[in-house]
Amino acid sequence: MSTRLQAVRGMNDVLPDEAARWLWFEDVVAAWFARYGYRYLRTPLLEHTALFRRAIGEVTDIVEKEMYTFTDALNDESLTLRPEATASTVRAAIEHSLLHDGPRRLWYRGPMYRHERPQKGRYREFHQFGAEALGFEGPDVDAELIAMCAALWKELGLEGIRLELNTIGSPAERAAYRADLVRHLERHESQLDADARRRLHANPLRVLDSKNPAVQEVVATAPAMLGYLGEASLAHFEGLQRLLRASGIEFTVNTRLVRGLDYYNLTVFEWITDRLGAQGTVCGGGRYDGLFEQLGGKPAPGVGFAAGIERLIALLRESGREPPHRRPDAYVVHQGAGALDVAFGLGEALRAAGFAVVLHAGGGGFKSQMRKADASGAALALIVGEDEIKAGAVSVKPLRDARAQQSVPRGEVAARLHEFLKGS
DSSP states (O other): OOOOOOOOTTOOOOOHHHHHHHHHHHHHHHHHHHHTTOEEOOOOSEEEHHHHHHHHOTTSHIIIIIOOEEEETTTTEEEEEOSOSHHHHHHHHHHTTTTTTSOEEEEEEEEEEOOOOOBTTBOSEEEEEEEEEESOOSHHHHHHHHHHHHHHHHHHTOOOEEEEEEEOOOHHHHHHHHHHHHHHHHHTGGGSOHHHHHHTTTOGGGGGGOOOHHHHHHHHTSOOGGGGOOHHHHHHHHHHHHHHHHTTOOOEEOTTOOOSOTTOEEEEEEEEESSSTTOOEEEEEEEOTTHHHHTTSOOOOEEEEEEEHHHHHHHHHHHTOOOOOOOOSEEEEEOSTTHHHHHHHHHHHHHHTTOOEEEOOSOOOHHHHHHHHHHTTOSEEEEEOHHHHHHTEEEEEESSSOOOOEEEEGGGHHHHHHHHHHTO
């Protein structure tokens, strides 16, 4: 007996009832981005592996052990399923000269791929939406992105999502900080776990967000990045905080927040909840002013964020927020000689007029079809039988109230359907 095939571990089917929630959520997000002037961009799922190695950093969890990478046998080139979308967005901006006439506000959504241990809120195929503001230097756009998120949480009715904020300065400031941080960690190397020791010289800032309690004790006594900032970096960070306070957006400065990607500089931030267990970060981002040059383009500033769709939908589900249910306007029941042909044409005509119509398929008696019409959630049953065909009419039966069934000339059904639906 053949083995029953199942979805790849960590890659999930979204079944129709749940998919309806996704579609509603994605419509809300698209309208929200439009209000802020962000335009939609689609990039490929597959990119050259070099893109992510150069952008994200060689000594990161993503590049070292999480990417789905393979060699394309036809071209003998290394390709990777995208683990995140900022690198792809910047690559597209460089390739198509998107900044030739000024800065751009862009947004995206879609699947990302990381080979992680699947658990609640963390999957191997996961979905994100995100924003990238390209070509803007000041803290005003950093603040705009954060304020956008705060507005979305409010619109979705999500509570208990807190903002943590930090700055990691310029590359030169970070290099000076890095040297002192390494010296501090070396003095306490015996307290570091294997992961922290591996990162000690290659990527020491990542030690700051270790979840190991013993390592956290070492990190607690480490120097803070704020003490290494120059005048320009401090002004940027203070300007951001001033704008957030003016907007009434609460935040906490977390001097240990560094994010997991090497391309960040200056602002970094995370939106965090305590309602999803270990996977508490629902959105994160920051500034990446050096990424354009790093990927071979002309220098240009950038800042953005990415949000996890699965995690936000889990919060919506946990909060009891249900999307509006779109039921069919009508269910077409048919029986008798020639009834299917008439019913089929009726359904197409009504759909062309903008109505949502389900045509019964699969045979069955009148009572069975009416049960299915009722179960469909439709407001009306449109009945086409031999008597209706002879009369050139359609019987309209309301399913959600006690109004009487009426016979309507076939040519008038589309015009009168709105009248029937108003009472449903």
